[in-house]
Amino acid sequence: MITTQKIEAGKSRLSLARYFPILDWGARYNRDILTSDLVAALIVTIMLIPQSLAYALLAGLPAQVGLYASILPILAYAIFGTSSTLAVGPVAVISLMTAAAAGQVAAQGSPEYIAAALILALLSGATLMVMGLLKLGFLANLLSHPVVSGFISASGIIIATSQFKHILGISASGESMPRLLDTLYANILDLNVTTLIIGLASMAFLFWVRKGLKPLLIGLGLSQRPADLIAKAGPVVAVIISILAVVILDLAEYGVKTVGIIPTSLPPISAPMFDAQLWQELAIPALLISIIGFVESVSVAQTLAAKRRQRIDPDQELIGLGSANLAAAFSGGYPVTGGFARSVVNFDAGAETPAAGAFTAVGIALAALFLTPFLASLPIAVLAATIIVAVLSLVDLKTPFIIWRYSKSDFSAMAATILITLILGVESGVIAGVLLSLALFLWRSSRPHAAVVGRVPGTEHFRNIERHKVITLPHLLMIRIDESLTYLNARWLEEYVLEKIAGRDELRHVVLMCSAINAIDASALESLEAINHRLSDAGITLHLSEVKGPVMDRLKRSTFLDDLTGDIFLSQDKAFADLAVRTEDGDSPQQTGDIWQARGLI
Amino acid sequence: MITTQKIEAGKSRLSLARYFPILDWGARYNRDILTSDLVAALIVTIMLIPQSLAYALLAGLPAQVGLYASILPILAYAIFGTSSTLAVGPVAVISLMTAAAAGQVAAQGSPEYIAAALILALLSGATLMVMGLLKLGFLANLLSHPVVSGFISASGIIIATSQFKHILGISASGESMPRLLDTLYANILDLNVTTLIIGLASMAFLFWVRKGLKPLLIGLGLSQRPADLIAKAGPVVAVIISILAVVILDLAEYGVKTVGIIPTSLPPISAPMFDAQLWQELAIPALLISIIGFVESVSVAQTLAAKRRQRIDPDQELIGLGSANLAAAFSGGYPVTGGFARSVVNFDAGAETPAAGAFTAVGIALAALFLTPFLASLPIAVLAATIIVAVLSLVDLKTPFIIWRYSKSDFSAMAATILITLILGVESGVIAGVLLSLALFLWRSSRPHAAVVGRVPGTEHFRNIERHKVITLPHLLMIRIDESLTYLNARWLEEYVLEKIAGRDELRHVVLMCSAINAIDASALESLEAINHRLSDAGITLHLSEVKGPVMDRLKRSTFLDDLTGDIFLSQDKAFADLAVRTEDGDSPQQTGDIWQARGLI
8 A cells, every 4th residue: 555645744733722732632531531530640649748748848948838839830731731641740850959049049948938939930930931932942952961861860969968967867058069068067966866767767668669569569469550559659658657656656755857737728829029139030040940840841741642652742841831830939839840750650540631630739739738737747857768769760870871982072061060060059060061062062063074075986976085995186176065054164164175275286176065965054155155266266166066955945045156166066976077077277178088088087 | 197095184283383383484484575575564554554543543542552552463473373464453343342341341541441451452362362272263153154244234333433423523422323323413513613624525535545546546557456555555645634734724723633642652561450350341342352353353364365275274363363462462552353454455465474464563663653743633533534434344235135035044143233233232242143143053953854755656766755756655654854963953853753653553663864964962862762762662663774884883882773673774775675564563474575566666
């Protein structure tokens, strides 16, 4: 069944459904899907409760803020987001970045600090929204994989280190390793042994849940998926046991710090404070939070969508995440994004539509109303253990080696990101990584690969004279450029050609072989014109060969083709055959025929 | 004479001569060259005297600073520069930028203002020097041709407008058009009629010298070159006549402002003031001055070098210009660079080596010692007229139209540069142009051209299914990517492939045709791995075809080839022939043979 088909360039979609994906899946909703979504929501809710509290703690915010950030933002994403399984809420790296940014403008625990977190959510929500409406999602490309990987590893290390204070029961602060280690070291003698025992026991238990429980459950006869889901619920067990231990053994007497009284309420609806000075100071951190959050979230959403041959729309994802952050800003939360662990659980538990997210939001809201009294006795050391165990999986020791083997320049960007993040903090780390990647990219773009080519004897192929035994002629220079011509390499092109002609007094013709050139911008066009004039001044004719159709169409809109001293050849072979006999302008056909023959070319 | 040759990759040069080009040409110096250089130096000196005074005036500096900036800097460039004909000294655009930068930290006419100009020379000299030593010349590529062209045109307009105050004999200030026009308008009633007459007469004379004198001289029997050189000396005639007019008619009585007493001395040797705060404020302007100066200078030097089939070395040019600016900083000058007009005169007058520059320096030094008393009576309106006539040739009205036709995105960068330079000033203009060009470039790089291809019936060619009638198969998708894969387009690649497979349930094989891919960085490799896994999750096999040698070598250093679910085909045709018969995993050779035959492919 051979088909000569055309694929439609772009599906026409209702523009309303483009911005409100809920209209799309809402119409197809039925009872089966409802059941799947409800089950998934229940499982995710159980997992999210301790996680939300833990990440709020990491962000330096009251525990309930973590719950609030998991209610309305999820609902907003369910309306505007395009992934059917992405679970939005507080995540580790964004919580750390929030702590770093808010900590620069206010002291942890102060009302100003909470206000700063709301402003960060507002500004990053607005940033994401604007980027989505202007279709600026490509800006996230500025974060290369090595930079993101390095940043997340380094953040994991900082986060784990920052939580050791809770395991030790001492105080420490700082968003970079040197300051953190300094304060940890200074207060190490204050450590609380009971807290330490609880912390270490929780960590050991959670590590075992991660590594040992699933094989055990499978050994007991459970199948892969339920074993996986039960193992993911491990932290809930640690939470329940530790609460019971605190209440029964009255551990608060022994100096074990607990979460304390959490207000029993739905998220407070309020607008973030307006303060021009503060907004300005938080603008850059909010931008970084938006972009890092977006990159993380889109990667997760794409991975999960592909498993079901679905697609997400990155520009609409910006709007989805933007609305989630705006929702967080107006309901007492802090910056949120799509989290990896929770999304995978949602997916594995069988969520089919964003409605699963909406049901999760209801679940968390019920928890905020009815479970908070029980959470008051939860030891902070247990939450810290949850975070440490979770983030250590972010620290990726293998990738740096893989990247080192593959590409030294990518490795240098990664290493710089890791070191600067650890030493100077998260913001400097991201910025350094982005700038270094960009500089390396621009440097490479400004010196593309090019080669002087000659004809492989007996063929129509033209190859690099430095790698192959090829035929060249003293009056003819053939150059192949393996890259589009842009303003970044326009000057290089001039230098390259001038270098190649320097000192070659017999030279009469230069051919630029354009088979790999997909575009020529205005700067490069001017350089081509300059090359044409300069060669002409030196008595050399410039020719082009194998110019692609779209490039040729564009060249026709300039005067370059009129000014070009030489010809445009359809193939390099034709150029060679033709120019081989044009040694001097005065050559008679008789003479050229002789030369042609003498050279054994015919 | 067919030669199978290898060109040496790079000439081995004495490393000392690499950094001191003077050792190179100094060794070959002889009497003939000396004569040529002396003649050229004399002509350039005559032209430079009024020009140096005029540009110092434009920069808001005392007239003698212009002379000082034309002495030691030229000598320094003669030692370190690589162009045999580039003439270094004050130029219009750099003078305007100096005025803008120094005007932000001090009032014109104050000693602090002069100090700021010296600091700018020092900082930009150091910047150029460091860029040269680190071989960072490619950073100048960030200025695209349209941005530079737009910037220079806009600067020309600002400069010409700023000089009208001297023609009118009123005061006005500001480095952007709105402020300039505002102050001009406010003071218009103070205009001095005598000054206006001198100014307009000078302008008319200079325009005539430019356009009418050369044809006249040629008509009188002079040949092209001397006619050209005499016409270039026109400003000197205006200077002499106006000085005589002022002295004889005692025009100072009528309110005609003159240059006034210029100290008769060689350049003062002194170190620029150190002030951390001031240096910091001037760092960005100095950087912009360096880069704009470098771009201008290198373009001029390259144009002239190519005419004689010589080469300049851009990294060494950075060192040459850096040393010239450092020399300016330590000898009472201000930022300098290679100027177009004077270099062309130098070239046309027959300069053969940088020694011509050295002789020019001696000429200007003699002028500073002996001619300054005569220059005291030179009307400022005449200098202003010189500047206006010179810079109006910088204003390029044609290029915007040409670029508009050729490329809308290049035009937008140019238009933004022109508008922002005119409205907000030179620094904002350059920065906006660079950022916009970069954003457009990154945007294009992030969405390269790609096409789903099919086989052209009866051939081995594969073409875009949207443009050609080609053969495709429902279980086989072939994608050609026309760009190297980098972190900027890695995410695009994932989206593109996932979009093309979405909804195609019969699909079993995807082939990426890599004929146009010159490199794959670590981010793109990870995206390829992700695509491989996601396709595998969806039951689709990923294949590559026509992978280039160097790309393949690098891929072998990763685990991608081990994980790849499909094969690597040497040609797209082989991929098609092979995969056309692989419809299901379970196909027996018998079955596939049948399908193969049934499809008429064999």
